[in-house]
Amino acid sequence: MRYELMLPHQIRAAIAANTPIVLPLGVLEYHGEHLGLGLDTLVVVKLLEELETDHDLILLPPFYYGAASYAVAGPEGGSIQIDGDQLYPFARALFTSLLKTGFRNVHFVVHHQTENFGAGMPTDLAFKFGARQAIFAFLEETHGEGWWGKPEMADYYARHATGGDPFNWIKGHPLMTPGIIAQYPFDHAGLGETSLLLALCPEAVDMSRLAEGPWYTETAKDASAALG
Ligand SMILES: [Zn+2]
Numbered sequence: 001m002r003y004e005l006m007l008p009h010q011i012r013a014a015i016a017a018n019t020p021i022v023l024p025l026g027v028l029e030y031h032g033e034h035l036g037l038g039l040d041t042l043v044v045v046k047l048l049e050e051l052e053t054d055h056d057l058i059l060l061p062p063f064y065y066g067a068a069s070y071a072v073a074g075p076e077g078g079s080i081q082i083d084g085d086q087l088y089p090f091a092r093a094l095f096t097s098l099l100k101t102g103f104r105n106v107h108f109v110v111h112h113q114t115e116n117f118g119a120g121m122p123t124d125l126a127f128k129f130g131a132r133q134a135i136f137a138f139l140e141e142t143h144g145e146g147w148w149g150k151p152e153m154a155d156y157y158a159r160h161a162t163g164g165d166p167f168n169w170i171k172g173h174p175l176m177t178p179g180i181i182a183q184y185p186f187d188h189a190g191l192g193e194t195s196l197l198l199a200l201c202p203e204a205v206d207m208s209r210l211a212e213g214p215w216y217t218e219t220a221k222d223a224s225a226a227l228g
Helices: 008-016 038-052 084-101 122-143 156-161 191-200 207-212 213-221
Strands: 020-023 106-110 172-175
Touching: 020 038, 020 122, 038 106, 038 191, 038 213, 084 106, 084 122, 084 172, 106 122, 191 213, 207 213
Parallel strands: 020 106, 106 172
Antiparallel strands: none
Protein backbone atom coordinates (compact mmCIF):
# COMPACT_ATOMS: atom_id res chain seq x y z
CA MET A 1 0.00 0.00 0.00
CA ARG A 2 1.15 3.49 -0.74
CA TYR A 3 0.30 5.96 1.98
CA GLU A 4 -0.78 8.72 -0.41
CA LEU A 5 -3.34 6.40 -2.02
CA MET A 6 -4.87 5.09 1.18
CA LEU A 7 -8.29 5.99 2.57
CA PRO A 8 -8.85 6.75 6.27
CA HIS A 9 -10.56 3.39 6.93
CA GLN A 10 -7.48 1.64 5.47
CA ILE A 11 -5.22 3.64 7.77
CA ARG A 12 -7.33 2.61 10.77
CA ALA A 13 -7.23 -1.06 9.71
CA ALA A 14 -3.45 -0.94 9.17
CA ILE A 15 -2.91 0.54 12.64
CA ALA A 16 -5.15 -2.14 14.21
CA ALA A 17 -3.12 -4.83 12.41
CA ASN A 18 0.21 -3.17 13.39
CA THR A 19 1.19 -3.13 9.70
CA PRO A 20 4.74 -1.83 9.15
CA ILE A 21 4.95 1.66 7.68
CA VAL A 22 8.25 2.39 5.92
CA LEU A 23 9.99 5.60 4.85
CA PRO A 24 12.49 5.23 1.98
CA LEU A 25 15.23 7.68 3.00
CA GLY A 26 18.05 8.98 0.83
CA VAL A 27 19.87 11.72 -0.97
CA LEU A 28 20.54 13.28 -4.37
CA GLU A 29 24.27 12.90 -4.91
CA TYR A 30 26.83 12.90 -7.73
CA HIS A 31 27.55 9.29 -8.76
CA GLY A 32 29.99 9.78 -11.62
CA GLU A 33 28.93 10.67 -15.15
CA HIS A 34 27.03 7.42 -15.84
CA LEU A 35 24.55 7.18 -12.93
CA GLY A 36 21.47 9.13 -11.88
CA LEU A 37 21.76 11.46 -8.89
CA GLY A 38 18.98 9.66 -7.01
CA LEU A 39 20.77 6.29 -6.92
CA ASP A 40 21.00 5.95 -3.13
CA THR A 41 17.26 6.63 -2.77
CA LEU A 42 16.10 4.84 -5.94
CA VAL A 43 17.61 1.50 -4.88
CA VAL A 44 15.74 1.70 -1.57
CA VAL A 45 12.47 2.72 -3.25
CA LYS A 46 12.66 -0.01 -5.90
CA LEU A 47 13.48 -2.78 -3.43
CA LEU A 48 10.73 -1.71 -1.03
CA GLU A 49 8.27 -1.58 -3.93
CA GLU A 50 9.27 -5.15 -4.79
CA LEU A 51 8.89 -6.22 -1.15
CA GLU A 52 5.48 -4.56 -1.00
CA THR A 53 4.13 -6.76 -3.82
CA ASP A 54 4.06 -9.83 -1.52
CA HIS A 55 4.28 -8.35 2.01
CA ASP A 56 1.77 -6.34 3.98
CA LEU A 57 3.43 -2.95 4.40
CA ILE A 58 2.78 0.73 3.84
CA LEU A 59 5.24 2.82 1.82
CA LEU A 60 5.51 6.48 2.69
CA PRO A 61 6.48 8.87 -0.12
CA PRO A 62 10.30 8.73 -0.31
CA PHE A 63 12.45 11.47 1.21
CA TYR A 64 15.27 12.41 -1.19
CA TYR A 65 16.64 15.48 0.59
CA GLY A 66 19.17 14.01 3.02
CA ALA A 67 22.71 15.16 3.73
CA ALA A 68 24.47 14.08 0.52
CA SER A 69 27.57 16.13 1.45
CA TYR A 70 30.00 17.55 -1.08
CA ALA A 71 32.60 14.91 -0.21
CA VAL A 72 32.64 13.19 -3.60
CA ALA A 73 31.94 16.25 -5.79
CA GLY A 74 30.99 19.89 -5.40
CA PRO A 75 27.51 21.29 -6.02
CA GLU A 76 28.23 21.65 -9.76
CA GLY A 77 27.93 17.85 -9.91
CA GLY A 78 24.28 18.10 -8.94
CA SER A 79 24.47 16.96 -5.31
CA ILE A 80 21.93 18.53 -2.97
CA GLN A 81 23.18 19.05 0.57
CA ILE A 82 20.81 19.60 3.49
CA ASP A 83 22.59 19.70 6.85
CA GLY A 84 21.74 17.13 9.50
CA ASP A 85 20.68 19.86 11.92
CA GLN A 86 18.02 20.90 9.40
CA LEU A 87 16.91 17.30 8.85
CA TYR A 88 16.45 16.58 12.54
CA PRO A 89 13.40 18.89 13.10
CA PHE A 90 11.76 17.45 9.99
CA ALA A 91 12.38 13.86 11.12
CA ARG A 92 11.10 14.59 14.63
CA ALA A 93 7.92 16.22 13.27
CA LEU A 94 7.29 13.38 10.81
CA PHE A 95 7.69 10.67 13.45
CA THR A 96 5.62 12.62 15.99
CA SER A 97 2.83 12.86 13.45
CA LEU A 98 2.95 9.12 12.71
CA LEU A 99 2.85 8.30 16.44
CA LYS A 100 -0.14 10.64 16.94
CA THR A 101 -1.93 8.95 14.03
CA GLY A 102 -1.45 5.68 15.88
CA PHE A 103 1.41 3.89 14.11
CA ARG A 104 3.67 1.80 16.36
CA ASN A 105 5.58 -0.14 13.71
CA VAL A 106 7.49 2.60 11.90
CA HIS A 107 10.70 2.06 9.91
CA PHE A 108 13.10 3.98 7.73
CA VAL A 109 15.50 2.37 5.27
CA VAL A 110 18.61 4.17 4.03
CA HIS A 111 21.51 3.26 1.75
CA HIS A 112 23.63 6.45 1.66
CA GLN A 113 26.90 6.12 3.67
CA THR A 114 25.63 3.03 5.49
CA GLU A 115 29.04 1.36 5.67
CA ASN A 116 29.10 3.39 8.93
CA PHE A 117 25.49 2.75 9.99
CA GLY A 118 26.46 1.50 13.48
CA ALA A 119 28.30 4.71 14.36
CA GLY A 120 25.97 6.77 12.19
CA MET A 121 26.34 9.43 9.50
CA PRO A 122 24.53 12.79 9.27
CA THR A 123 21.36 11.63 7.45
CA ASP A 124 20.66 8.48 9.45
CA LEU A 125 21.78 10.11 12.72
CA ALA A 126 19.32 12.99 12.19
CA PHE A 127 16.47 10.53 11.62
CA LYS A 128 17.52 8.27 14.52
CA PHE A 129 17.70 11.31 16.82
CA GLY A 130 14.37 12.61 15.52
CA ALA A 131 12.81 9.20 16.23
CA ARG A 132 14.16 9.01 19.78
CA GLN A 133 13.14 12.55 20.66
CA ALA A 134 9.67 12.05 19.15
CA ILE A 135 9.11 8.90 21.24
CA PHE A 136 10.26 10.54 24.51
CA ALA A 137 8.09 13.62 23.94
CA PHE A 138 5.08 11.54 22.87
CA LEU A 139 5.28 9.30 25.96
CA GLU A 140 5.57 12.27 28.29
CA GLU A 141 2.68 14.03 26.59
CA THR A 142 0.40 10.98 26.66
CA HIS A 143 1.45 9.40 30.00
CA GLY A 144 2.81 12.38 31.94
CA GLU A 145 6.16 12.91 33.63
CA GLY A 146 7.42 9.87 35.47
CA TRP A 147 5.76 7.55 32.92
CA TRP A 148 8.62 5.07 33.03
CA GLY A 149 8.36 4.67 36.81
CA LYS A 150 4.64 3.83 36.83
CA PRO A 151 3.47 0.30 37.81
CA GLU A 152 2.23 -0.51 34.28
CA MET A 153 5.82 -0.17 33.05
CA ALA A 154 7.04 -2.96 35.37
CA ASP A 155 7.39 -5.30 32.39
CA TYR A 156 9.62 -2.81 30.50
CA TYR A 157 12.71 -5.03 30.46
CA ALA A 158 10.68 -8.11 29.52
CA ARG A 159 9.11 -6.16 26.63
CA HIS A 160 12.53 -4.80 25.70
CA ALA A 161 13.84 -8.37 25.34
CA THR A 162 11.04 -9.22 22.90
CA GLY A 163 11.25 -5.93 21.00
CA GLY A 164 7.91 -4.65 22.32
CA ASP A 165 9.05 -1.60 24.26
CA PRO A 166 8.26 1.94 23.02
CA PHE A 167 11.78 2.50 21.69
CA ASN A 168 11.06 -0.14 19.07
CA TRP A 169 8.13 1.86 17.68
CA ILE A 170 10.52 3.50 15.19
CA LYS A 171 13.54 1.70 13.75
CA GLY A 172 16.16 2.59 11.16
CA HIS A 173 17.75 0.03 8.84
CA PRO A 174 20.60 0.10 6.34
CA LEU A 175 19.61 -1.29 2.94
CA MET A 176 22.67 -3.55 3.15
CA THR A 177 23.47 -5.17 6.48
CA PRO A 178 27.12 -5.93 7.42
CA GLY A 179 26.40 -9.53 6.36
CA ILE A 180 25.36 -8.39 2.88
CA ILE A 181 28.27 -5.94 2.61
CA ALA A 182 30.64 -8.83 3.37
CA GLN A 183 29.36 -10.63 0.24
CA TYR A 184 28.75 -7.75 -2.16
CA PRO A 185 31.01 -4.96 -3.48
CA PHE A 186 29.98 -1.93 -1.39
CA ASP A 187 31.27 1.19 -3.13
CA HIS A 188 30.37 4.63 -4.46
CA ALA A 189 29.34 4.56 -8.14
CA GLY A 190 31.61 1.59 -8.84
CA LEU A 191 30.92 -2.06 -9.61
CA GLY A 192 28.48 -2.54 -6.73
CA GLU A 193 26.26 0.52 -7.06
CA THR A 194 26.27 0.50 -10.86
CA SER A 195 25.15 -3.15 -10.84
CA LEU A 196 22.43 -2.34 -8.30
CA LEU A 197 21.03 0.45 -10.43
CA LEU A 198 21.28 -1.65 -13.63
CA ALA A 199 19.15 -4.28 -11.87
CA LEU A 200 16.64 -1.96 -10.22
CA CYS A 201 16.38 1.19 -12.35
CA PRO A 202 18.30 0.82 -15.66
CA GLU A 203 16.72 4.00 -17.08
CA ALA A 204 18.99 5.95 -14.67
CA VAL A 205 22.20 4.40 -16.10
CA ASP A 206 24.12 5.41 -19.25
CA MET A 207 27.26 3.26 -19.54
CA SER A 208 28.41 5.26 -22.59
CA ARG A 209 29.28 8.11 -20.15
CA LEU A 210 31.39 5.92 -17.84
CA ALA A 211 34.82 6.83 -19.29
CA GLU A 212 34.27 10.53 -18.46
CA GLY A 213 33.93 9.78 -14.74
CA PRO A 214 36.33 9.99 -11.75
CA TRP A 215 38.59 7.24 -10.25
CA TYR A 216 35.93 5.63 -8.08
CA THR A 217 33.83 4.72 -11.14
CA GLU A 218 36.57 2.67 -12.85
CA THR A 219 35.38 -0.69 -11.43
CA ALA A 220 31.91 -0.02 -12.90
CA LYS A 221 33.08 -1.28 -16.32
CA ASP A 222 32.37 -4.84 -15.10
CA ALA A 223 28.90 -3.99 -13.73
CA SER A 224 25.87 -6.07 -14.67
CA ALA A 225 22.21 -6.30 -13.82
CA ALA A 226 22.80 -9.94 -12.93
CA LEU A 227 25.27 -9.02 -10.17
CA GLY A 228 22.93 -6.29 -8.93
ZN1 LIG B 1 25.59 5.82 -3.60
